[in-house]
Amino acid sequence: MNDMRILERDVETNAIKIAAKGVQVFYGDTHAIKDVDVDIQDKTVTAFIGPSGCGKSTFLRCINRMNDTIDVARVQGDIRIDGEDIYDRKVDPVQLRAKVGMVFQKPNPFPKSIYDNVAYGPRIHGLARNKSELDDIVERALRNAAIWNEVKDRLNAPGTGLSGGQQQRLCIARAVATEPEVLLMDEPCSALDPIATAQVEELIDELRQNYSVVIVTHSMQQAARVSQKTAFFHLGSLVEYGETGQIFTNPEDPRTESYITGRIG
Amino acid sequence: MALGLTGYVVFAVLLLTVGVFFMARGKARSSVGGDVRVLHSLPSYYGYNAAMFTAVPALGVMLIWMLAQPMMIENAVFKLIPDRIIEEGSSRGLVMSDVRRVAEGLDVAVAQGALTSDEAASIRSDSTDIRSLLGEVGVALGSTVDSEVLFAAQEYRNQSAGGLFWMSVIVMGLAIVGGSISISVTRAEFRARNVVERGALVLLILAASLAILTTVGIVLSMLFESINFFRLHSWTDFFFGSSWAPNFRGDSDLSILPLLWGTLYISLIALLVAVPIGLFAAIYLSEYASPKVRAAAKPLLEILAGIPTIVYGLFALLTVGPALVRIFGRGDDGLLGVEWMSGATAVLTAGLVMGIMLIPFVSSLSDDIINAVPQSLRDGSFGLGATHSETIRQVVLPAALPGIVGAVLLAASRAIGETMIVVLGAGAIAKFSLNPLEAMTTITTRIVSQLTGDTDFASPETLVAFALGLTLFVLTLGLNVLALYIVRKYREQYE
Numbered sequence: 001m002n003d004m005r006i007l008e009r010d011v012e013t014n015a016i017k018i019a020a021k022g023v024q025v026f027y028g029d030t031h032a033i034k035d036v037d038v039d040i041q042d043k044t045v046t047a048f049i050g051p052s053g054c055g056k057s058t059f060l061r062c063i064n065r066m067n068d069t070i071d072v073a074r075v076q077g078d079i080r081i082d083g084e085d086i087y088d089r090k091v092d093p094v095q096l097r098a099k100v101g102m103v104f105q106k107p108n109p110f111p112k113s114i115y116d117n118v119a120y121g122p123r124i125h126g127l128a129r130n131k132s133e134l135d136d137i138v139e140r141a142l143r144n145a146a147i148w149n150e151v152k153d154r155l156n157a158p159g160t161g162l163s164g165g166q167q168q169r170l171c172i173a174r175a176v177a178t179e180p181e182v183l184l185m186d187e188p189c190s191a192l193d194p195i196a197t198a199q200v201e202e203l204i205d206e207l208r209q210n211y212s213v214v215i216v217t218h219s220m221q222q223a224a225r226v227s228q229k230t231a232f233f234h235l236g237s238l239v240e241y242g243e244t245g246q247i248f249t250n251p252e253d254p255r256t257e258s259y260i261t262g263r264i265g
Numbered sequence: 266m267a268l269g270l271t272g273y274v275v276f277a278v279l280l281l282t283v284g285v286f287f288m289a290r291g292k293a294r295s296s297v298g299g300d301v302r303v304l305h306s307l308p309s310y311y312g313y314n315a316a317m318f319t320a321v322p323a324l325g326v327m328l329i330w331m332l333a334q335p336m337m338i339e340n341a342v343f344k345l346i347p348d349r350i351i352e353e354g355s356s357r358g359l360v361m362s363d364v365r366r367v368a369e370g371l372d373v374a375v376a377q378g379a380l381t382s383d384e385a386a387s388i389r390s391d392s393t394d395i396r397s398l399l400g401e402v403g404v405a406l407g408s409t410v411d412s413e414v415l416f417a418a419q420e421y422r423n424q425s426a427g428g429l430f431w432m433s434v435i436v437m438g439l440a441i442v443g444g445s446i447s448i449s450v451t452r453a454e455f456r457a458r459n460v461v462e463r464g465a466l467v468l469l470i471l472a473a474s475l476a477i478l479t480t481v482g483i484v485l486s487m488l489f490e491s492i493n494f495f496r497l498h499s500w501t502d503f504f505f506g507s508s509w510a511p512n513f514r515g516d517s518d519l520s521i522l523p524l525l526w527g528t529l530y531i532s533l534i535a536l537l538v539a540v541p542i543g544l545f546a547a548i549y550l551s552e553y554a555s556p557k558v559r560a561a562a563k564p565l566l567e568i569l570a571g572i573p574t575i576v577y578g579l580f581a582l583l584t585v586g587p588a589l590v591r592i593f594g595r596g597d598d599g600l601l602g603v604e605w606m607s608g609a610t611a612v613l614t615a616g617l618v619m620g621i622m623l624i625p626f627v628s629s630l631s632d633d634i635i636n637a638v639p640q641s642l643r644d645g646s647f648g649l650g651a652t653h654s655e656t657i658r659q660v661v662l663p664a665a666l667p668g669i670v671g672a673v674l675l676a677a678s679r680a681i682g683e684t685m686i687v688v689l690g691a692g693a694i695a696k697f698s699l700n701p702l703e704a705m706t707t708i709t710t711r712i713v714s715q716l717t718g719d720t721d722f723a724s725p726e727t728l729v730a731f732a733l734g735l736t737l738f739v740l741t742l743g744l745n746v747l748a749l750y751i752v753r754k755y756r757e758q759y760e
């Protein structure tokens with residue numbers, strides 16, 4: 001782990017993008033998230049770390065209301081994006097998810113062409129008036145996801161035929177194509193080899209210029225490499241949240257320290 | 266008594282098997298002084314091993330012997346029948362069946378005490394009235410018994426008895442030899458477990474090959490009968506002719522095309538009913554239904570699949586057909602005031618009911634296939650802000666499409682081969698027509714009707730059933746292979 005790099009990293013203070021207060025999540029009788037408060041900044045990479053089963057994914061899925069698709073899940077509390085309560089009755093979760101893109105643990109390109117994968121969101125939301133506009137959106141998304149050069153000659157080839165790392169970047173392009181404001185990533189590199197991981201991490205760093213990025217990761221090195229802010233979850237509670245450098249070098253909570261030094265798995 | 270001997274032999278072999286089992290097990294135990302851990306295998310494996318070597322070769326030889334002996338004896342006795350006694354219009358085979366009957370009659374007579382076995386072997390037809398003698402013990406013969414036939418019958422009995430005797434000796438011998446060898450090899454280091462394992466393997470292979478051989482046998486017998494048919498009837502008429510008009514005085518038109526048309530038309534209607542309904546049901550059950558609804562609805566659909574097709578046939582004939590007539594027929598008394606449909610049997614009747622029959626088939630296959638589409642694809646689509654139905658239409662169904670096509674092909678092959686519904690619901694008129702309210706007939710219906718009633722297996726009108734059956738078999742086999750190929754390809758995609 002390159003600790004020196006973390007210490008030197010400058011952290012600009014940004015506006016608050018996502019504000020969560022008193023969030024509770026239940027799966028039936030399981031209390032998966034216990035009273036979590038967190039403010040996530042715009043144009044920042046925020047990492048969620050913690051032992052597996054501690055509720056990182058669950059909390060992430062609250063931010064785009066993906067928990068609504070799980071029958072047994074119940075969410076309480078208040079989550080605001082740009083000051084607007086996303087659990088308000090007026091908010092359409094389907095519309096919200098276009099604004100809050102999500103990238104999953106395992107690359108999941110649709111069994112369609114590369115082009116159609118990226119054009120999926122824009123088509124559903126009617127973002128392009130004609131074919132050439134759609135072409136532009138697709139190209140821009142693929143460029144943003146740093147995969148344009150690799151696929152520009154085979155946009156009609158199936159997306160499932162790409163390598164794992166390329167598939168994951170395609171999924172990022174797909175998410176970026178709907179012009180979201182927030183990008184949620186749930187362990188986006190856990191199914192990738194080290195080289196593909198490095199490419200995706202580099203991409204995440206670039207995405208920070210335009211989006212607020214929240215990334216769940218089980219790798220502390222990764223959190224240290226890509227994030228400016230880190231939140232440590234343990235048994236459904238948010239234990240500690242702060243500057244990444246701070247968390248990794250000088251944690252306040254003993255549980256954070258045990259996790260970082262490898263004593264909690 | 267002949268059967269008695271065979272029975273005793275089987276009984277003895279089984280008894281010996283049980284005995285040998287316990288002996289081998291006991292020997293295995295005692296050979297290590299009761300410390301079972303020293304044995305290579307558990308003691309009962311030694312028992313199974315010994316039992317296996319006692320029973321299997323003995324009973325196997327017995328089975329083969331019993332299959333082969335009558336054939337060999339018949340061949341021998343066959344030569345004893347002089348050409349002279351084969352009457353005009355009769356054949357050697359018929360005389361041979363007389364011989365067998367007389368032989369059986371003598372057996373019965375001996376069993377009932379009407380004859381001693383010596384008398385049965387030595388009586389002559391010139392001195393005794395065999396026919397009335399056998400009639401008294403309950404074996405009726407069609408005519409008086411020729412002396413040659415009687416002689417042949419006696420020879421038949423003679424050889425059977427001898428054969429049975431030798432069989433018993435050999436079978437018992439094999440059982441004893443097998444048993445004693447396997448007991449003598451029972452030692453601590455003997456790998457009884459592995460030998461028993463082999464035995465189990467052989468048993469399984471036997472079962473598998475039996476299933477395959479039966480299939481091959483069925484196909485071959487259909488093939489031979491079809492070849493017989495094509496010897497009597499031109500294949501061009503069968504495959505390319507235009508009419509189906511069997512005529513038992515000969516000179517029939519026997520073309521498959523009108524029947525194929527009826528079959529395909531009814532199947533098409535059935536698929537038009539079953540595919541949308543089945544598919545929508547599957548989509549509801551796998552995508553929307555709560556676990557409770559699903560748990561209740563799936564078994565109900567499966568009950569539909571368990572109804573015997575004859576019941577569907579009755580449903581077609583008694584409910585659907587008359588209902589359709591009420592709508593499309595009866596002139597001014599009907600619901601539409603038209604006179605398009607005269608009888609309850611029609612393409613539409615059979616097609617609708619067959620469609621209902623196929624709904625659970627399509628829905629349960631599609632349900633499996635839709636469930637096989639990974640959840641991650643749905644999540645990906647939801648994550649991009651797609652609604653549930655957009656996700657289903659644009660991601661789930663396209664991903665499941667190959668599998669669904671396979672399911673539809675399987676359903677089509679069921680529809681084409683379906684018999685009872687069309688026998689009762691479709692009618693019996695072979696013709697080319699586009700009107701679904703007319704009665705038409707199918708390949709399967711014609712197979713049934715050509716083979717029921719008085720049939721002469723030498724006439725093309727009967728043999729055509731086999732040619733029809735074979736064509737149907739090739740058709741459905743082709744569809745099944747194609748469907749399974751597609752489904753398998755689809756499965757690979759997500760593994």
Ligand SMILES: Nc1ncnc2c1ncn2[C@@H]1O[C@H](COP(=O)(O)OP(=O)(O)O)[C@@H](O)[C@H]1O
Pocket residue numbers: 027030032050051052053054055056057058059070072
């Ligand atoms: N769909 C679900 N149904 C029921 N319980 C769930 C579901 N998803 C997660 N959980 C439970 O919620 C807790 C948190 O899970 P998760 O958020 O996936 O943890 P993490 O991503 O940190 O490994 C776990 O105890 C898990 O068993």
Ligand SMILES: [Mg+2]
Pocket residue numbers: 056057058186
């Ligand atoms: Mg997780």
